[in-house]
Amino acid sequence: xxxxxxxxxxxxxxxxxxxxxxxxxxxxxxxxxxxxxxxxxxxxxxxxxxxxxxxxxxxxxxxxxxxxxxxxxxxxxxxxxxxxxxxxxxxxxxxxxxxxxxxxxxxxxxxxxxxxxxxxxxxxxxxxxxxxxxxxxxxxxxxxxxxxxxxxxxxxxxxxxxxxxxxxxxxxxxxxxxxxxxxxxxxxxxxxxxxxxxxxxxxxxxxxxxxxxxxxxxxxxxxxxxxxxxxxxxxxxxxxxxxxxxxxxxxxxxxxxxxxxxxxxxxxxxxxxxxxxxxxxxxxxxxxxxxxxxxxxxxxxxxxxxxxx
Numbered sequence: 001x002x003x004x005x006x007x008x009x010x011x012x013x014x015x016x017x018x019x020x021x022x023x024x025x026x027x028x029x030x031x032x033x034x035x036x037x038x039x040x041x042x043x044x045x046x047x048x049x050x051x052x053x054x055x056x057x058x059x060x061x062x063x064x065x066x067x068x069x070x071x072x073x074x075x076x077x078x079x080x081x082x083x084x085x086x087x088x089x090x091x092x093x094x095x096x097x098x099x100x101x102x103x104x105x106x107x108x109x110x111x112x113x114x115x116x117x118x119x120x121x122x123x124x125x126x127x128x129x130x131x132x133x134x135x136x137x138x139x140x141x142x143x144x145x146x147x148x149x150x151x152x153x154x155x156x157x158x159x160x161x162x163x164x165x166x167x168x169x170x171x172x173x174x175x176x177x178x179x180x181x182x183x184x185x186x187x188x189x190x191x192x193x194x195x196x197x198x199x200x201x202x203x204x205x206x207x208x209x210x211x212x213x214x215x216x217x218x219x220x221x222x223x224x225x226x227x228x229x230x231x232x233x234x235x236x237x238x239x240x241x242x243x244x245x246x247x248x249x250x251x252x253x254x255x256x257x258x259x260x261x262x263x264x265x266x267x268x269x270x271x272x273x274x275x276x277x278x279x280x281x282x283x284x285x286x287x288x289x290x291x292x293x294x295x296x297x298x299x300x301x302x303x304x305x306x307x308x309x
Contacts, residue, residue, distance in 0.1 A: 001087045002270040002307055003228075003263050005284075006068045006099050008092035008254075009199075011277030012060050014049040017067040019299050020074050021047065027070045030108075034066045037109045038116055042066065057196055058119035061094045062112045068098040068275030069108060071296060075274070079302050083272070086307075088235060088263050090228040092280060093160075093200070093254050094118070096246065102274075103223035105242065110218050117214050121207035122250065123197055131198030132176040133159060136167045137189040144169065151182050159200035160254045163286040170198035200254055208250045215243050233258035235266075256280075260287045272296060272305065 020027045021043075031043040045054055046063050053059060075081050084103065091099035094115055101111040136144055141158065144167050148156055156171030156179055169179065176198075183190050198204075220243055226235040229245045233255040236242050260271070260283070273280045273295040284293035296302055 001267045002272060003088040003090060003268045004083050004086045004099070004102070005271055005273045005280045006089070006091035006095035006102070007064060007273065007275040007277055007280055008095045009057070009060050009064065009195075011275060011279050012054055012064055013276060014051055014054060015047060016063075016276040016297070017070050018047055020070055023299065024074060024078065026077070027074065030070050030073065031066065033108070034062070034112055037112055038062060055194075055196075056119075057123040058116060061115040061119035064094060064276060065098050065101070065112055065115050068095070069101055069111075072098075072102045072274050075296065075302055075305070079305070081302070081305055081307060083274070083307070084224060086225050086272075087266070087268060088228050089223065089225055090259055090263070091230075092256055093230060093249070095275070095280075096227065096230055096249065098275065099227050100220070100223055100242070103225060103227060105221050105223035105227070105239075106218065114211075114214055114218060118207070118211055118250070121210040122199060122204055125204045125207040126172075126197050128196060130173055131171065131203055132173045133168055133170045133193040133195050133198055134176060134180065135191045135193055136169060136183065137191070138165045139167060139188060140164075141167055147182060147186075148179070151178060153179060155201070155203060157201045158253050159198070161257045162254075163257050163260075163283040165286070166283070168193070168200075170201035170203070172198070172203065200250070200252060202251050204250045208247060211250055212247045215246050218243075228259045228263060230254045230256070230259065233262050235262075256283060257287055260284055264288055264291060270307075272307075 089099035100106045153175040156175045159170040160168035231252045271293040278295040281293045281295040
């Protein structure tokens with residue numbers, strides 16, 4: 001059994017999907033449709049840059065979705081590989097929207113509009129320079145939870161539980177700096193991330209309020225296959241619950257390690273990452289080296305897919 005994964009923010013790069021764009025007219029049409037829906041030349045930004053504009057969250061989120069959806073469409077229509085035979089789809093943060101669109105739960109136009117609004121509302125939730133995120137390496141999650149409790153940082157919380165030894169924390173810049181000082185004293189390695197806002201923490205409250213209205217006003221269908229939610233790392237088969245979890249997701253921890261573990265515990269032996277980069281493939285290998293995982297972001301990658309064994 002296999003599962004399909006869709007990447008989140010941080011996987012973007014200028015020229016992603018250009019190979020598919022140049023080769024297939026229907027991919028050009030998908031990009032053109034995105035430009036029309038967003039009333040913004042997102043195609044040009046993805047293919048030509050500049051990178052500082054692509055890295056703005058309200059541009060990054062719909063861009064990664066567009067690329068993931070386009071590659072998924074190529075695999076399906078040009079190679080006749082039915083990825084919807086997967087037992088599960090899962091996506092990291094914004095990747096959950098890619099998963100839902102690929103699973104025919106939400107329309108392409110609605111998904112890309114939601115992500116444009118999601119990115120903008122998350123960007124504006126905290127004034128630029130007031131928030132930060134750090135990756136903490138080589139630690140168990142319970143150790144980081146104890147440190148956060150001990151140093152009393154009320155506006156810091158674990159944003160991503162990515163894999164064993166990689167935990168991301170979001171918060172205000174002052175409290176993140178306080179945490180960095182503590183980690184330095186404890187000789188715990190950490191890296192400040194090049195992000196413009198502190199995602200997946202309670203500082204995103206205004207974004208939650210905006211997206212609650214947007215998501216509740218959008219039509220969703222039951223996904224096929226089932227989606228694994230970032231919020232509780234469980235499969236979802238109720239449309240109202242899927243919507244409420246997407247709303248919760250903005251301020252909640254991305255339980256990626258638990259999501260992968262849940263899928264493995266339920267029979268998944270192979271993971272296929274669809275979209276730019278290879279971040280999720282790498283995380284799966286660190287979670288369980290006994291399962292297969294590989295990424296599809298180039299034409300030659302598709303020829304290696306075997307969903308039957």
